[in-house]
Amino acid sequence: MKGFLVAGAASGVGKTTVVLAIAAALRRRGHTVQPFKGGPDFLDAGHHSRICGRAARNLDTWMLSPEANRDVLRHAAHGADVLLVEGMMGLFDGKDGGAETGSSAQIAKLLKLPAVLVLDAAKTARSIAAVALGFELFDPGLQLSGIILNRVAGERHFRMLREAIEAACKTPVLGWLPREPAIAIPERHLGLQTAEEGETGDALDRQIDTLASLAEEHLDLPRLLGFECGLDLEPEAPSVRRQPAAPVRIGVTRDKAFSFHYEDNFDLLERRGATLLPFSPMGDACLPPNLDALYLAGGYPELYAEQIGGNFALLSAIRRFVESGRPVYAECGGMIFLSRRLTTADGAIHPMAGVLPFDIEMTDRLVGFGYVEVELTHDCLLGKAGATFRGHSFHYSRISNETSLATNYRVRYSISGRTEQEGYRLGNVLASYVHLHFRAAPGSAGSFVEAALAARNANPVSR
Numbered sequence: 001m002k003g004f005l006v007a008g009a010a011s012g013v014g015k016t017t018v019v020l021a022i023a024a025a026l027r028r029r030g031h032t033v034q035p036f037k038g039g040p041d042f043l044d045a046g047h048h049s050r051i052c053g054r055a056a057r058n059l060d061t062w063m064l065s066p067e068a069n070r071d072v073l074r075h076a077a078h079g080a081d082v083l084l085v086e087g088m089m090g091l092f093d094g095k096d097g098g099a100e101t102g103s104s105a106q107i108a109k110l111l112k113l114p115a116v117l118v119l120d121a122a123k124t125a126r127s128i129a130a131v132a133l134g135f136e137l138f139d140p141g142l143q144l145s146g147i148i149l150n151r152v153a154g155e156r157h158f159r160m161l162r163e164a165i166e167a168a169c170k171t172p173v174l175g176w177l178p179r180e181p182a183i184a185i186p187e188r189h190l191g192l193q194t195a196e197e198g199e200t201g202d203a204l205d206r207q208i209d210t211l212a213s214l215a216e217e218h219l220d221l222p223r224l225l226g227f228e229c230g231l232d233l234e235p236e237a238p239s240v241r242r243q244p245a246a247p248v249r250i251g252v253t254r255d256k257a258f259s260f261h262y263e264d265n266f267d268l269l270e271r272r273g274a275t276l277l278p279f280s281p282m283g284d285a286c287l288p289p290n291l292d293a294l295y296l297a298g299g300y301p302e303l304y305a306e307q308i309g310g311n312f313a314l315l316s317a318i319r320r321f322v323e324s325g326r327p328v329y330a331e332c333g334g335m336i337f338l339s340r341r342l343t344t345a346d347g348a349i350h351p352m353a354g355v356l357p358f359d360i361e362m363t364d365r366l367v368g369f370g371y372v373e374v375e376l377t378h379d380c381l382l383g384k385a386g387a388t389f390r391g392h393s394f395h396y397s398r399i400s401n402e403t404s405l406a407t408n409y410r411v412r413y414s415i416s417g418r419t420e421q422e423g424y425r426l427g428n429v430l431a432s433y434v435h436l437h438f439r440a441a442p443g444s445a446g447s448f449v450e451a452a453l454a455a456r457n458a459n460p461v462s463r
Contacts, residue, residue, distance in 0.1 A: 001081030002031075003229030004145065005038070005113045007091035007104040009131060013120040014150040016044050017211075018177060019086040022119035022224065023051045024208045025215035026082055031225075034080035036073070038107045040371070040392035040435065041086030048086065051208060055263045059085065059111070062095050062102035062371055062388040066110055068439045070231065072264055077233050082225070085113060091135060095371060095414060096335055102371070105142050112230030114145035116174065120221075121161050122151035129164040136171050138162040139176075145227060145358070146174040148219065154178065176221035180210070197377040247275045248452045251291045253299075255280035257308060258333055261400075268445035274452075281337060285313040293327040293452035294318075296334025298435060302362050302397070305342050309350035318353045325459060327381050327451045328355075328372070328429045331394055335359050335424070335431040343400070356424065358432060359401040368393040368433055370415035375421070380408040381430045381451045382444040389444070391436040407435070428455065 005421025006022070010013040023033050035048030035056040040063065045056035059069050077083060079270045087104025094103030108115045121128055127392075128149075138146055147165060152158045160172045215221065250269060252261075260279060264275055277288035280303055288296075301308055309315075318338070322328055332336050339358040342350050352360075374389040376382065381391075393413070395434055411434060423432045428451070438444045 001083060001229050001233050002225055002227065003034075003076060003085070004116055004227040005037075005085040005104060005108045005111075005118045006118060006148075007087035007108070008089070009135065010090045010093075011088075011121065013118050014177070015086060016047065018118050018148055018150060019084060020047060020051050021046075021177060021211040021215040022172075022219065022221075023048065025083055025213035025221055025226070026084075026198060027052065027208075029221070029239075030210045030217070030286070030456055031082050032080045033082045033240070034076050034082065034083040036076070038104050039102070040083060040437075041088060042262075044086055045263070046259060048084075049157065050204070051211070051382055052084075054080065057263055058407060058437070059107050060102065061106045061110060063392070063437045063440050065175040065440075069107070069110060072439065073229075073231065074233055075267070079423070083113070083229050085111075087115075088205070090118060090208045091115065092138060092389055100139075105139055108143065108340055109141060111144075114227040115190060116146040116224070116227075117144060117171070118148050118150055121149040121157070121176070122153075122179070124156075126164040130166040132165045132169050132171065136169050138462045144171050146220075146223070147171050147382050148174050149176040151179050152175055153175040161225050172223070174223055177214055178216055180214060183304055188444070191242060217382045224319075231366050236318055247273055248292045248449050248456070249288070249290055249416045250274045250276050250295055250449075250452065251279050251288050252276050252279055252295045253334065253337075254278035255282050256299075257282050257301050257304040258297045258337070259288070260298040260333065260435065261295075261331075262435070262437050262439075265295075268442070272446045272449040274449050279319075280284050281311065282307045283311070285311070287317045287321060291321070291326070291397045292456045293448065294321060294329070295448075296328065296330035296337055298332035298334055301333045301336050303341065304346050305344050305348070305350035309342070309352060310336065314352045315351070319355060322355050322427065323431060325428050326455045327448065328431075329381055329448060330429070330431040331435050332393075332433050335433065336397065338429065338431055339399075342397075355417070355429060356426060357401075357403050357405060358399045361400045362397050364396070366393055366396060368413070370394075370413055372414065373436060374385045374436065375413045376408055376423075377410050377421070378406075378408050379427070380425060380446050382436070383447045387443070389436045390440040391434045393434050395433055 037045040048056035338355040343361040405419040
């Protein structure tokens with residue numbers, strides 16, 4: 001199958017824009033493009049999904065085993081004819097400085113994907129060849145197959161850059177993209193704006209058309225389409241979908257405020273017999289009918305705190321649901337949603353659902369950041385005590401009041417090395433700042449579905 005990975009020399013070189021332009025152009029040519037994002041990022045994946053019309057998946061060689069990564073690729077590849085992977089940070093950046101673990105390079109090698117390197121050419125000329133040569137020589141085991149130059153001033157500038165690189169390097173230059181404000185994606189404290197906040201309708205069509213036209217004009221698309229994924233992508237054996245007598249119905253948050261989730265978590269829940277029903281804490285007055293559980297994803301509740309806090313009908317519905325004893329799983333922004341109140345960066349205080357005895361306040365710096373290892377210290381919605389997970393933490397907020405709420409997690413942060421008790425437990429609610437990837441502990445999805453089924457059987461009228 002056609003496929004390649006697009007990586008950058010560093011964060012901020014514009015690799016997301018390059019990936020979106022390539023995806024838009026390939027779709028214009030009639031190709032079905034399956035996007036992937038390397039690493040734990042939700043934001044880029046959302047933009048990929050919007051442009052490609054297929055849900056993007058996360059690949060991660062630290063959170064997931066080699067076989068789990070291959071399974072993600074194989075599963076998502078069904079029905080596609082081009083696999084397009086965006087790397088994270090710089091090509092060789094990973095969990096630490098001494099090894100490739102968690103890097104885009106490791107993903108490319110594991111999944112046998114040619115790598116295309118994006119270089120920011122905005123303030124450089126011949127010196128860019130030294131950068132390109134360093135990347136070319138750094139890891140002989142990596143299949144570096146092309147270079148794309150971004151933020152080029154014009155055709156003359158590109159010719160100068162290409163001449164310098166071709167004189168020093170074997171890796172071919174596959175084109176360039178100009179500085180183009182019309183395709184820039186605004187950023188904020190957690191990264192890019194979400195795809196849900198982007199253009200819609202005719203405006204989205206124009207944006208996609210602009211991306212496609214830039215790629216058609218400036219990139220060597222036929223050569224990119226010549227790249228092949230060397231991994232055996234024979235279809236997976238059909239998974240056995242465990243189907244309860246009446247399918248377990250799980251409400252999942254999906255709107256501009258709550259869109260951070262791993263798509264594979266939802267896949268695994270569906271494979272275990274769950275039907276997922278989206279709802280909006282911002283705009284819906286009630287929950288979907290006959291729910292057995294809730295999955296409250298992360299996101300940007302701080303940006304829409306007024307709308308969320310003013311949606312009294314939905315907040316009341318959440319409280320009634322929790323009182324019924326049905327399971328609720330909440331990650332990061334979802335946990336903030338369950339708190340008593342949220343103080344935003346401007347000092348305003350907004351009511352939240354009032355389920356957890358937390359007061360949350362936004363901060364001006366990262367409070368928790370990086371990969372985490374989680375061990376369950378008690379039996380809970382996601383498994384038995386002793387089960388282990390891997391995940392990621394990234395937030396600009398903190399719990400500002402003292403609380404004695406019970407915990408289910410022992411969390412070790414990979415960057416600081418510190419360990420803390422987390423994974424707050426209140427009745428059948430499990431809430432945490434940590435985003436867990438269910439494929440890191442495959443039994444977790446089944447455990448969640450079984451907890452929902454048990455709660456339904458224990459109190460059938462609660463639905």
